[in-house]
Amino acid sequence: xxxIRNTVRVAIMQVGVLVAGILASGLCHxxxxxxxxxxxxxxxxxxxxxxxxxxxxxxxxTTALMVLRRPELSDELKSLVFxxxxxxxxxxxxxxxxxxxxxxxxxxWRLAGDQTD
Numbered sequence: 001x002x003x004i005r006n007t008v009r010v011a012i013m014q015v016g017v018l019v020a021g022i023l024a025s026g027l028c029h030x031x032x033x034x035x036x037x038x039x040x041x042x043x044x045x046x047x048x049x050x051x052x053x054x055x056x057x058x059x060x061x062t063t064a065l066m067v068l069r070r071p072e073l074s075d076e077l078k079s080l081v082f083x084x085x086x087x088x089x090x091x092x093x094x095x096x097x098x099x100x101x102x103x104x105x106x107x108x109w110r111l112a113g114d115q116t117d
Contacts, residue, residue: 002075002082007064010085014057014092021096022050028103042099056092060085 025046032039039047046053067073067081 002064002068002078004065004068007061007068007082007085010082010089011057011061014060014085014089015054017089017092017096018050018053018057021046021092021100022053024096024100025050028100032103037103040099040102042095043103046096046099053092056088060088 025043028043029039029047032043064081064085067078
């Protein structure tokens, strides 16, 4: 289960989730700007500081590969490190979904041509 190939796959999935989340937060930013609405804080954080999130897969993959290459460490520890990467993937996915879906649930969106009185 814990191989270099699987470690790289999990790290690429983590990066893919971050890329999709940053692009979706850009869409949220654009629609909020057009409609004159404030962005929610998770979407604004992802829009402004999303590039910092790429350090998470890098640090995890480096740590996981260092643990994998050490034969004196137990298999339980190696499995725990690999499962922490999957947990990180799930946490990133949950945060991205929360950040990019929250603005759509407020119900304050309107079309750009609507008049307000």
